[in-house]
Each structure stands twice: as C-alpha cells, then as structure tokens.
Amino acid sequence: MSLGAYNVLAKGGPLASPFESSLSFSCDGTDDVLTLAASDQLITGTNVTVSMWFNIGDTSGGAERIFFNSRDGNATNLRFIVNADGTFTAGYKDSSSILSTSSTSAVDDDIWHHAVFTTTASAQVLYIDGEAVATTSNTFNNGASSTIATTIGAQPANNLYAEVKVDELAFFSSVLTASEVDALYNNGHPGSLLHHSTLLAHYRMGEGTL
Numbered sequence: 536m537s538l539g540a541y542n543v544l545a546k547g548g549p550l551a552s553p554f555e556s557s558l559s560f561s562c563d564g565t566d567d568v569l570t571l572a573a574s575d576q577l578i579t580g581t582n583v584t585v586s587m588w589f590n591i592g593d594t595s596g597g598a599e600r601i602f603f604n605s606r607d608g609n610a611t612n613l614r615f616i617v618n619a620d621g622t623f624t625a626g627y628k629d630s631s632s633i634l635s636t637s638s639t640s641a642v643d644d645d646i647w648h649h650a651v652f653t654t655t656a657s658a659q660v661l662y663i664d665g666e667a668v669a670t671t672s673n674t675f676n677n678g679a680s681s682t683i684a685t686t687i688g689a690q691p692a693n694n695l696y697a698e699v700k701v702d703e704l705a706f707f708s709s710v711l712t713a714s715e716v717d718a719l720y721n722n723g724h725p726g727s728l729l730h731h732s733t734l735l736a737h738y739r740m741g742e743g744t745l
Contacts, residue, residue, distance in 0.1 A: 558741035559590070562688030564599075564698030569687035574604045574612055574679035577706045577736055581656040581677050583613075584707035584733075586719055589650060590700040591617050594643040599697035600690045602704075605683040609692035612679045615650065617643055617699075625652040625661055629674040636661045636671045647702075649720045653710045660713075665720030667713060702740045709733035 560569050571577065578585075589601055594617050602615035611633055616624045621641025626633050636659045642648045651662040654675045661669040687704065689696045703725045711719070719728070728737050 558739075559588070559700045559702035560687060560740045561700050562601075562697055564696050566696060568689035568691055568696065569701070571685040571687065571704075571738065572736065573681055574606070574683050574685050575681045577685050578604055578613060578677060578679050579708050579735065581654070581675055582708065582710050583675070583677070584651060584653045584705075584709060584711045585613070585615075586649070586651045586703070586705040586707070586711075586716075587615070588647055588702040588704075588725060589617075589642075590645065590647045591643050592645045592698065594619055594621055599699060600695050601697045601699045601701065602685075602687055603690045604685045605680055605692075606678040607680045607683070609683060610678075612677065613652075613675075614690070615652070617697075623648075623650060623661070623663060625659070627654070627659075627673070627675050628678065629676060634671070634673040634675075636669050636673070638663050638668045640668070647700075647723070649723070649725075651711065651716045651719060653716075655710055662713075662716045662720075664723070665717045667716075704736075704738040704740075706735040706737075707731060707733045708735055 598619050599617045604613040606612045611628045613627045621643035622638045623642050624635050624637040626635045649664050653660045659671045687701050
C-alpha cells in the first residue's frame, strides 16, 4: 500500500501530546494526486466509515474533487467534493445514478475541517467537525474495483485536480457511532486510531504510524 511521492507542510495550531499531526499532503490543483491502495482494499463492503482532515480555499470557481474511490471503468463508487458554493458532498453510485449526502454550511474557508462519512447499504450520515450535518436513506451497493486505485486530490481519469490539503485519512469496515466520530474529531486535535478494531488503513501523510 504505497503512498507515492507527496509534499508536506506544517499544519498550524495546537496539537494533542504525545500524538502529533503536523504534516499534510498538499495538492496544487494542477497535476498533484496521491495514489492509495486499490478501491476494494479500502472500502470492503456496505458498512463503511471514511474519516479525513482537509483544508481548502475558495471554490467559487468550480467544484473540487478531493477524494475518489472508483468502480470498474473509473466510474464513481464513493467521492468527496467541495462544491462551488463551498458545501461538502459525499457522492456514491447505485445501479444507475449518483446519489449524495451534503452539508448546508460552507467549508471553503482555508481552515482545517474534519469530515466523516458513514454508510450502510441504505443509510448515510455526514459529520463535519464532529457534528452530524446531514443524513440520507440512499442505496449504497459498493461496486469498488479491485484494480483501480483510490486517489486524493484528483479524479485522474477526467483530469480534474483539486487545490487542497489533506491529512489523517482513515478507512473503517464498520459504521462508527456519533460518539466515536466525536472522539475522532477530539476538539480539533487528531489522535491515534490504533484502538479501533475495524480500522483498515490510516494514512498519516508523512508521520508514520502511531
């Protein structure tokens, strides 16, 4: 499971000790992309949680695709987008169309935010900064490919690149509860995730594993 080459930069603000999270992956919006494991290694069923920290500026010029997990043929399985109005959308495909769960408040403010998306085969919750901001009852049938890589900062097949910073990306093979999500947010201080029995992968963006 290779991260590939990436740039790192300081993430300002107080951090919980002894766990530190001061580095992040920076995408320039032109050609930067972080290639992760194959799609079905990170999203393994229909009970899913994806957690990530991100920092993005004004998106009024157009939606930015910051996370993309693909099906065969590079079709959407699960994707995170910051829309032109600054709201956050988790989009996912059923058999025929793209469904979505979206926030109502903008997050394109050059401030670090924590997003968590949970889904079962028929119910979704989107959390921003520890708070549930949207729920839906859509179909999620997980058609992830075993050969197409998950990406951060781009939808490479369509040459769509985002200008965004991403950190502490994690995948779980379970639906985390609201209290577990609040613990992940930890008042804005990322912490160790090793105690989670359903953790599949935790990308620390340059800081190893703790």
